[in-house]
Amino acid sequence: MEKIIVAAKSDNNVIGRNGDVPWHLPADLAFFEHTISDGWLLSGRRSYESAQGDFIFQKGRKTIIITRQKRL
Numbered sequence: 001m002e003k004i005i006v007a008a009k010s011d012n013n014v015i016g017r018n019g020d021v022p023w024h025l026p027a028d029l030a031f032f033e034h035t036i037s038d039g040w041l042l043s044g045r046r047s048y049e050s051a052q053g054d055f056i057f058q059k060g061r062k063t064i065i066i067t068r069q070k071r072l
């Protein structure tokens with residue numbers, strides 16, 4: 001099984017701010033979409049609940065969300 005790590009980062013290594021990604025770059029999102037198109041997406045619970053989560057975790061995407069909570 002191939003495993004791919006995708007991270008969008010700024011030149012000074014920022015990947016998030018206040019629970020969201022502090023930029024909106026359609027080309028980045030298109031690259032992300034293309035890269036994970038047929039695979040499973042593994043993510044932490046906070047990213048799932050972030051503002052961009054609605055786009056990233058679209059209905060129908062094969063997704064695994066990790067949490068220590070017994071019930072979400």
Ligand SMILES: NC(=O)c1ccc[n+]([C@@H]2O[C@H](COP(=O)([O-])OP(=O)(O)OC[C@H]3O[C@@H](n4cnc5c(N)ncnc54)[C@H](OP(=O)(O)O)[C@@H]3O)[C@@H](O)[C@H]2O)c1
Pocket residue numbers: 006007008009014015016017018019020021043044045046047048050066067068069
């Ligand atoms: N630039 C990018 O490529 C990119 C990508 C994704 C996210 N982000 C940004 O990153 C930020 C979110 O990152 P984050 O680190 O705060 O949150 P996160 O990694 O999305 O989620 C953290 C949560 O995951 C669960 N978790 C983590 N390790 C676990 C383990 N070993 N076992 C079970 N559950 C575990 C816990 O959920 P519970 O609290 O429910 O137990 C933890 O609170 C946001 O700003 C988001 O926009 C950026």
